[in-house]
Amino acid sequence: MRIVFAVVMAVFVSHSFAKSIADVRIDGLLLMQPSKAFDIIGFEQGQQYDSDNVYSAINALFGSGYFSDIQVYEEDDVLIFDVKERPAIGELTIDGNDLIPTEELEKGLKFSGLEVGETYKPDTINQIEQELQRQYFAQGRYSADVDIDVSPLPRNRVAVAINIEEGETAKIVHVNIVGNESYTDEELTKNFLSEETGYFNPFSSADEYSKPKLQGDLETLKSFYLDRGYLDYNLVSSQVSVSPEKRDVYIAVNVDEGQPYKIGELSLSGALPIDESRVWKHITHSTGDVFSRSEITRIIEAISTELGDEGYLFTNVNIIPTKHDDLTVDLAYQISPGPKVYVRRINFKGNSETRDEVLRREMTQFEGALATHSKIEDSKRAIQRLGFFGNVDLQTQRVPGTSDQVDLVVSVEEQPSGSIQASVGYSQTNGTVLGFGVSKRNFLGTGNKLSFNASRTNQTQNYVLSYDNPYFTVDGISRGYSVFYKISDHDEDDVEDYDLDEVGASVSFGYPISDTQRLAFGATIKETGIDLGSNPSNETQDYIQKYGNTFNDVIANITWTDSDLVGGLLPVEGYSTKAAFDIATPVGDQSYYKIALNSQRYWGLSDSNLYLFRLKGRVGYGAGYGDTDQLPFFENYFAGGARTVRGFSSSSLGPQNSYDDDTDPSAIGGNILLAGTAEYIFPMPMVEDHKSVRTSLFIDAGNVFTDYCYSGNTTCEEGVDMSEIRFSFGFNWTWITPIAPLSFNLAKALNSKTGDSTDFFQFQLGTTF
Template sequence: MKVVSAVLLALISVQSSADSINDVRVDGLVQMPSARAFDVIGFDKGEPYDSDKVYQAITSLFNTGYFSDIEVYEEDSVLVFDVEERPSIGNLTIEGNDLIQTEDLMRGLNLSGLEIGEIYKPETLNQIAQELQRQYYALGRYGAKVDISVEEMPRNRTGIVINIDEGDTAKIVHINIVGNNDFDEEELTEDFQSRETGYWNPFSSADEYAKAKIEGDINILTSFYLDKGYLDFEVTSSQVSLSYDKRDVYVVINVNEGKPYFVNQLSLSGSLPISEDRVWKQITQKEGDVFSRSEVTKIISGISTELGDDGYLFARVNVIPEKLDDHTVNLSYQITPGSKVYVRRITFSGNSETKDEVLRREMTQFEGALAQHSKIQSSKRRIERLGFFGSVNLKTRPVAGTTDQVDIDVAVQEQASGSIQASIGYSDGDGLIYGFGISKSNFMGTGNKLGFSASQSEEYSKYSIHYTNPYFTVDGVSRGARVYYEKSNYDDEDIEDYQIDKVGAGLTYGYPISDSQRLTFGVTVQETSIDLSSDSSYESQNFINTYGNNFDDLIASISWSDQDLIGGVLPTSGYSTNLNLQVATPGSDQTYYKVGLTSEKYWNISGSNTWLFHMKGRFGYGNGYGDSEILPFYENYYAGGVGSVRGYGSSSLGPQKTYSSSTDSDAMGGNILMVGTAELVFPLPMVDDHKSVRTALFFDAGNVFTDNCLSTSTACETGVDPSEIRYSVGLSWTWITPIAPLSFNFAKALNADDGDDTDFFQFQLGTTF
């Protein structure tokens, strides 16, 4: 309306016949620079003008979006444009949004031209409100409301407040598939992300409607049929219906199944630079099999990998299906190998702390060498196994101007590789237990490990410092050193009264025997002294009377490890196995040996690193040889507590010592250890970063046993008794934060005996850097 009135005023005020003007003036400018205004008007001094030119100038000014009203008149041979500018946006506020981040909403508003400093255009507000509601509707928030208020501000500015009521998420009441004849609805929806209300999972929001989830479920449905051979399958339509109050959603998916197809004939076409036998080994589908798209995809990947191992990194493998009338299909795998590719340069990024050489020495793919798919993937996995990085991505980038060269870009995301850890615990037997440790797995970015640990309770103190260089030689031979001191002073009335001091130093060398396996050899010199009180146990007294109370031992060790854990501090996949043997060598004051096996494995259940199954087992056996008939009691294994059988007191399980007073009792440990745990790791719905937060339900089992009991003991039985295995269940929660990693364990002992020491709650705390 203002455009029309301004134009009419111009037509009345300005002569219809062409005339000349001495000057042009623009009044009322605040936001638009005057130079731009004159440029838009397009008049020069002395230039003839008429009503048509004035109309064009007014239209051009309005088209800039700056003005809400324009008047034009002539004054003393000066053509005057009197403009009224629209206000600019001086403030923009979004309130009430929790589901969608403010940054994401602001980004969408900026694309619509609504941001601070821009010209305020009232006509866009309704479009913006509708767009915001559309975003919430897609998330199932059909009750969402968007209210936009405008307030005047000084200096011709406007403040805009967008108030959002997100409402409640609509629930899926029913999912109905129409047209399915060969498969029932339960089977078709088994892998759906969406679930009907009533599907019980306290940590799931699967019954909350979201458009993206339904679209994903339709893709899952399509993949299901294509993997069963239904090449003619199609989703003909899908409808979403809302209840009157917009709280309930009904989903209907209409399908046309068609019939399954079987493989009739397989063939190869194109150029084949490697032997046909290698290609045919990758083709697992046989003539007469039901067609499966997922199997075809796997075959294409296998052939591409086979070609990639010969340097054809950018080989293209396509399958050409030919459907026949009898519901069979001919499959032709067409291969275009391209040129052999060599690696020109390998670059690293994201490693602000870690030196390039630490990553480069893990690369099995070298610069200047033929690019091989298996070596590139092996390099990625070796870097992941370092445990220094939250993510590792390797990308091959063709070199411009060439057809046979690539650069490899290795992008890593560093995570905390150092820690200052503290632990606090309490049990009826040990009282308050606390510890401190500082370690750095990537010391000064070199990949070397340096650490110091200390733990203290009312009865003992332990101190240790260790250093490991995993690449002491360029061939991957490692060297490590450790110095430690341990002092135990048991003087509590419920604990055996004695003191034991250990001081030692050790040196180890490790040799790689494969990509994930190592052999490690070590030697440790240890001095041990024991001071018993008058109220010590019969077992301890018998040992001291037989062997003395001061020992100088030389302990040799050998271990084999096979480690392929991925994920750093909180692994998400892979396995780890360690088998070790320690022997106090002949010539030592004590001659004994200890054999230990520790093994664990992670299974990724959902493929998203959030649902995991974890199993871990520890077994140990030790005994004396030569002049020593038994394992020294200070080398015994113990069970109970964190890292063992949670729910029971720390080191409280197993055979009991005997005293002159029959009321005294405490665990003496044993020379046989059996401990295992099974964990189901699951995501918490309110947690986004599952790399730093882990929750698990666990089942622990284990105990220690002995081959050596005093003949006078009534609290000790020799050998392994399966009925003495202790069990517990519980919940563990670990949170790795930049401020403090916290670990909590809530455990229930399932079969504790009357004399067992139980602990329901244990926790650890610390900080990372």
């Protein structure tokens, strides 16, 4: 930097001398607008100035950060500022950043003034370099190195290259708690996110150090003590030591435990608008109990909800503790209910595809009505149950100028509701299995479902087109249609030798019973034709001889559902149960019925909803009645494959057919189905988007049975034999892609028997089992 006052210092020998200038000129400007430069120096024509004014102007110009050199001199009563501008940034490149996305880095750099076209400022470069280094250090990457290289370009420009070596995340070698006398280190660190590296967690990221993770663990440690009455607990210090090679981290936490307190007197105060007994019922602790902060938090939430259901939405509940020398603490609950609150408007955000009316019709909290906590929560739950949104958030905003009105803002995060479904597989029974489908659960944003599904094996083809409107009426009565066509094209080379054609249509109406339950009634008209080949099984021949080969049936059905699943395509909590009863009425050519029950439930194993336990069960039974003494063989249940027992080939389990010659038998299905799944769901390491990716370990069990065997089938046994239940164990990985759910199963059949067909690997696109 060079500043010249050749004339100025010769003329102005004292601060008291001042002179008027005829004009002011700024030479050397290329990037900055002259008007902006004149605003900075503040000189005007005819203005009196002295050396102090000149120094102030120079400091202001340098302070702007746009200039590297300034010379000031006077010539013919003209004060001239000869400036040299800093170069502009002509190129900006970022390389080596895998951990921090380039888009996020560019946003941060732009906010700091580092982008193409801006003036190059060395101080800014240094600050950015230090900040990037700090961010990597906070994530435990102490070996990370950030180097910013600046090189000149033509026309007073520079190229800025940010080169990053992220290094490896330092591993936590040891976590040591100092000062703990009442509890061991193992008890205190049990729920820590930071874990010591070891043999049993080579694929986990828990042993990778990060500052935010440690801060969370320190809060966990504080909660541990406060939930056990240690009101005087104090975190004395926490130190993080890094090995010289910057690969190992040692954490030391120094605490002062204090002593546990028990609850003394309990009191309640405030202008309560409801009977005190309704508040006291939520205060579950009593004198003599050990103090627990988490229990108090739960009590506060319960009291707020109780008053919130009466319209006091902004109830403020404070706890005033008074500690005594005898290690007791008195708790005074102070309640300020405020005024009753009404909802002025309900606004929706984030539903770019879904129409407002689809969300609004799920709301149990209405505009103009008293705002109640339970109705707001019920509304949130109902929108979550739609399955269209990965995240739903309801917030109340006070109406400016009022004390008793709020606006309810419903923010949703849409997830793909359409899918192109496909499946590819191979089994010894069915050969190549191909499936294709197009489904839209939120058709045109109306909440209606439109789908078309097709599947094909070496033997069968299935086509189904369906449409369902869950709000056919404003009262929530649903109506659905479907048409279907099924072709079973067997020839003498296949395991069965008959052709079956089915064509039909159905209609159903559903009625809401409660917020989660529905009752649906429907009817299906179906025409079935069967042509036997040259070598059909004994079972198919027997049925055709008894009942013929062409059937026109009218099937009535009733279905009850109870669903409270939350989380969309990958639920994180709740349950669903479906019971269905189908009966082929005497109006048609056959008389049979089928009863099915499907149920599943999720349990959260952590507050993060990343660790879950799931149970799923499926039971089915069918039989003939009247003139039909058995369930038609083409209505049988089947087991094996992704929907029942993974690890076994699709539809390969259960009773087998028979032949009079040496033809190998195959699975013919049965009229009794038992299947179940126990699943442990856990987050995949190094995956951040757990809303669209899920991994799990599972145990499947199931089989099909029959209570009607062909008299000549010596291998068939009637009834349920629990020793024939097949088991499998495996790993599932599911990813909700923008197109459709993608699922992989690796399963091991645990008790396969002679004749069973197994598949270790199964791949599906469009199925979330």
